[in-house]
Amino acid sequence: MEETSKVGKIFRILVTIGIVVWAAFTLNTGFYVDENGLLTIYKGIYQGQHMFTDSWESLQTGGFLAWPLLALYYQVLSPLFLSLGINIGLVLYMRIVYMVVRGLIALYIFYTIKNTKYENSAYYAALFYFMFVVTWKNFSYKSYCEMAVMMIICFMIRYYETEKVHYFVLMGIACCVGILGYPTMIIMAVFIGCAIIFGMYQGQVPGKALVAFVITCFVIGGAFIIYLHLTSGLPQAISELQFLGDQDYEESVAVRLGKLLLSYAALAVVAYFPIVVINLIRKTRYFSEYAEAVILTIYWVAFLVGICLLKWDSVSNSRFVYACIILFFWLPYFLREKEKSSYTRIGAYNNTLGNDKGILWMMFTVSVAAQLIWCVSTNQDISVPGHMSVYAVIAVLIIAADDEMEMIGLVRFVIAAATFFLCFWVAEGNGGYSDVTKERWIVTEGELKGIALLPEDYMANQSVYNLVSQYVGEDDYLLVAFGSNSTGYLNSVAQQGTYSVYARTQKNTKLLDYYTMHPENMADYVLIDQSNVKYEAFREGETGLFLLNTYTQEIATDGNFVLLGRGDAQ
Structure with missing residues (x-):
């Protein structure tokens, strides 16, 4: 089989090296409006802005996470780059660190999946995650949340593989990273707490796991409150919380949430149309799994190409997110089909989540929770919460790349699409389509040193x-x-x-x-x-x-x- 052959391994290594080199080569290309905005917010905290008083920006808590990186840059690396004549400013430095962190998480995903039944799918899962950049290649409230939730999933899987409670401490840390990146993610902490309690009820999780998770969250939360009191003063900070956010939202949370759920419903109809047709045909005649795999692969590719062609001059990774949501809706169907022929290696698993479908259902559930959380607070379209479908997409790739499935073609098309949006398409200006082939000039002064701009x-x-x-x-x-x-x-x-x-x-x-x-x-x-x-x-x-x-x-x-x-x- 390709996955275990030497030729296959060499090919994967070459593909990985090629993608990493290409990503590095194009890392300095373009500059997106919100990349500028988020870095400015984080820089303000580093400069000494008092949270919630000097700043009324709802996303400012991410500056707490970015502070060590900014301190390293301004106090050590920036003077060093200047003395050595290295053309790297703040923006490029943060992008480099971001992609390094993303690469490290991808390696941990590979290690995590490699130790499950789906070891042959670990490569595709890790590679896709590395390439699934959330809008732009830099730290932001979106990327902090996305990375934190991915680590939570990995720690959940590792716990069920090892039954070591310290993974719940790590879950608590990851959860706090998500909350600091995007305060609405505090709902995720509640969700995880409920999941732990459910696991205790099922006899899969010991009570000390909940204690470890809760204590970790409270310790980090307490440290942040102490920091807030020492800098801004709690009474003053609390009194000015009312000014946070955007006063120009023209619609209530309920209306925005309703519109997003309608968008999800519409995409669900699009996603399940071919599945319904295939199953109707199966009621009257034989329809092989291979034929189904081919039809669904062609359908997904046609959907992605179609939505990109609708407005070619405004293609952005939001179009890719729409296609990812289609895969998100397909995951329950694939899991249902998987039950017919699934097997578990003798002695490899000793609990419910540890079996083949339990891990994937967990990824789907976390993806649902993360998307709902983002739906509550965003004023943008479905492509924003849709980024959190990434975990379900990884689960789909894990299934599709497995030996028993016949959908390796879908895997390769998804990887190819991710490669395009990582290495060819560029997040630039206020959005829309831009690519690495356009003429750009490299900045040599200021904090955009090294960035290639139009x-x-x-x-x-x-x-x-x-x-x-x-x-x-x-x-x-x-x-x-x-x-x-x-x-x-x-x-x-x-x-x-x-x-x-x-x-x-x-x-x-x-x-x-x-x-x-x-x-x-x-x-x-x-x-x-x-x-x-x-x-x-x-x-x-x-x-x-x-x-x-x-x-x-x-x-x-x-x-x-x-x-x-x-x-x-x-």
């Missing part, structure tokens, strides 16, 4: 760098209008004079409320991109009028950017 983005970044590096000092406070759309905060040594990089200065007055409560954080300078599509709305809005009437001193201009200072500045 010519227009390169010029904009250079203008921003020139202004903030020449006129804004580390003791100043800087406000960047439409902050996530330009690199002003990343390239500046100044403090951030705003409640969030995503402050909607063109749409609401939340910034004015922030300045009223925290006049000490009011910006000394305002950087404005006059070519931004939001500029006209900014000029006409209450916040924009206040800023333009307050910051009347034109310090300098560069390209489409203007740097303004307060009119009362001496």
Whole structure:
């Protein structure tokens, strides 16, 4: 068989090396608007922003996780890179670390699956995970959560293989990483706690496992609360929690959740259409598993290609996520079919989850829980919670690559699609389609050093760098209008004079409320991109009028950017 042959092993090694090299070669390509936004948020925490008071950004807790990496960069590596002439800035450094961490997790997945019945599928599971980048190749609330949940799944499997309780301590740590990355993930901690209690009821998990998990979560949570009290002060932080989030959501949580569930229902219909047809045919005539595998593979490929062709100029990895959701819906069907011919190696497993389908059902259940959690808090479409279908997709690949199945073609098409979105498609600008073949210029100054940008983005970044590096000092406070759309905060040594990089200065007055409560954080300078599509709305809005009437001193201009200072500045 291919999986065990020397030729097959050599081929896999060559494929892996090729993908890793290609991923490394294209790692510096493009720059996505939200990558800029999240790094800016995390940088603010490193600079000393007090959580929930100096910042009203709901995603700021991820800065607690990024702080060690930022400290290593600013205090050690950045001066070293400069002295050695190495063209690596903050953005590229964080991408490198992110992909290294992702690679390490992929290796652990390989080790974990290798020690189950599905050892022949370990390679495909690990390779797909490595390539399934959540929107962009960097740390974010999305990637923190996705990595944390993946580790939770691995620790669950390892516990049922070894029955060592310390894996519940590791689950608690991973769960806290997810919560810090995205606070709504606290629901996942409750879910895991309930799962442990259920396991205790079934006689599969000892009571000390629950104790280990709960104590770990409370210790880490307590440490974070102490940190919060020592920096922001608990009373002040609690009083300002009401300002977190986005005040411009036009729909309630119930309405947003309802729309997302309808989207899932629609994709479920699409997913099960061929399965229903196949089973109707089986009622009247023989239909082989091989024929079913071929039909489902062709159907999945046609679906992915079709949704990409609908709007070729706006293809992004969200299209791949839609296709992954199809696989998510197929998993229960594959598990049901698996029961007919499944077997368990004698002496290999001694509990329910340890058998062949128990592991995969667990992955499906965790995927469902993670997607529901994200549905509760997102204001975006199904592609955002759909990223959490990755665990179910890995389970599908595990089944499909198994010796008993005839769907190796599906596995290879899924791997090929993941390769495209990792190594060829690029997350850039505000989204849409972009690829590594487009002309780009490599940045040589500022925190985007080493990043290859489109010519227009390169010029904009250079203008921003020139202004903030020449006129804004580390003791100043800087406000960047439409902050996530330009690199002003990343390239500046100044403090951030705003409640969030995503402050909607063109749409609401939340910034004015922030300045009223925290006049000490009011910006000394305002950087404005006059070519931004939001500029006209900014000029006409209450916040924009206040800023333009307050910051009347034109310090300098560069390209489409203007740097303004307060009119009362001496």
